[in-house]
Amino acid sequence: MKQAITMSKTASMTVDGAFELFIRKCKVKNLSENSINSYWQKTIIFKDFVGHETDISTITENTVDDYILYLRDNTKANEITVNSYLRSVRAFLYYCMECNYLERFVVHLTKVEKKIKETYTDDELERLLTRPDIGKCSFTEFKTWVFENYLLATGNRLTSALNVRIQDINFNDGLITIRKTKNRRQQILPLSNTLSGILMEYLEIRGGTGEEYLFCNVYGEKGRSNRTRRICTVSKREDCR
Known part of the structure; x- marks a missing residue:
């Protein structure tokens, strides 16, 4: 009896490999050069944190939570900056989810106390x-x-x-x-x-x-x-x- 045809699983993908495809998609969408450069700059710490050669499928909500704690403990970033980094990481991870490189989960931004901006006298x-x-x-x-x-x-x-x-x-x-x-x-x-x-x-x-x-x-x-x-x-x- 012949074996039934099944949907093959997606081949393993490294964090760096997935990010290169993400940037390629950004260019296909004709995003501005500033936006693309921002994605590069604001995901560097995240890629260093999880490992460039790590299988992207191993990234979970807990990984992102650990990353937030890492930013607070090891950088001088305030909560506004943390959220700025998270928005770029979220865009990257959501792209990976759409491509079925990793399981879906929600990336939550942190709560920020809104302060009145200093204005000129x-x-x-x-x-x-x-x-x-x-x-x-x-x-x-x-x-x-x-x-x-x-x-x-x-x-x-x-x-x-x-x-x-x-x-x-x-x-x-x-x-x-x-x-x-x-x-x-x-x-x-x-x-x-x-x-x-x-x-x-x-x-x-x-x-x-x-x-x-x-x-x-x-x-x-x-x-x-x-x-x-x-x-x-x-x-x-x-x-x-």
């Missing part, structure tokens, strides 16, 4: 928005002031603002075209008269062609988000007026 806002002396300040200082005014006027995310090109500013119609957004949907924002005047003065100094990025470094190259964050943060200090 009126005095700090006044100093932050005080126009620098054009005759004495550097281009970086002037650009930072312009950038702060731009962010307050538009509410753009940092990445969106840094990807605005000079040609995206329509002074005639009073519009700004935002081409890079988190949901990848272009936006058209109004350009206020105040911001229009600030940008016009800025472009007289900045120069550049329409294809170039609006906010650049001193060499005319695209501004970097980590550098811009640091400058905007320290600019509120009294010694950085």
Whole structure:
């Protein structure tokens, strides 16, 4: 008698092997480069913790619980950061579950005490928005002031603002075209008269062609988000007026 045909079990898969397939799927879905890089960076500790060559099928809810305790005991991560790591690990593990690499379970985020975010005082806002002396300040200082005014006027995310090109500013119609957004949907924002005047003065100094990025470094190259964050943060200090 012939043996009946049965569904073969999925071959064993290492954590690294499954993660490579997960990243491949992210690229197929056309996720942004920032999202993919975030998955890489925020799962490194988890892969080190469980072992890169460990069979992915051995990962359980208890494994994730042990990982959370490990993060609390061995890193300086607060609960917000722990949850940030968990979201990336959860996306990876849920992908593995969909592929039947491991048994299904729920990855729960930890409870976080919501604290009121520190905001600028009126005095700090006044100093932050005080126009620098054009005759004495550097281009970086002037650009930072312009950038702060731009962010307050538009509410753009940092990445969106840094990807605005000079040609995206329509002074005639009073519009700004935002081409890079988190949901990848272009936006058209109004350009206020105040911001229009600030940008016009800025472009007289900045120069550049329409294809170039609006906010650049001193060499005319695209501004970097980590550098811009640091400058905007320290600019509120009294010694950085």
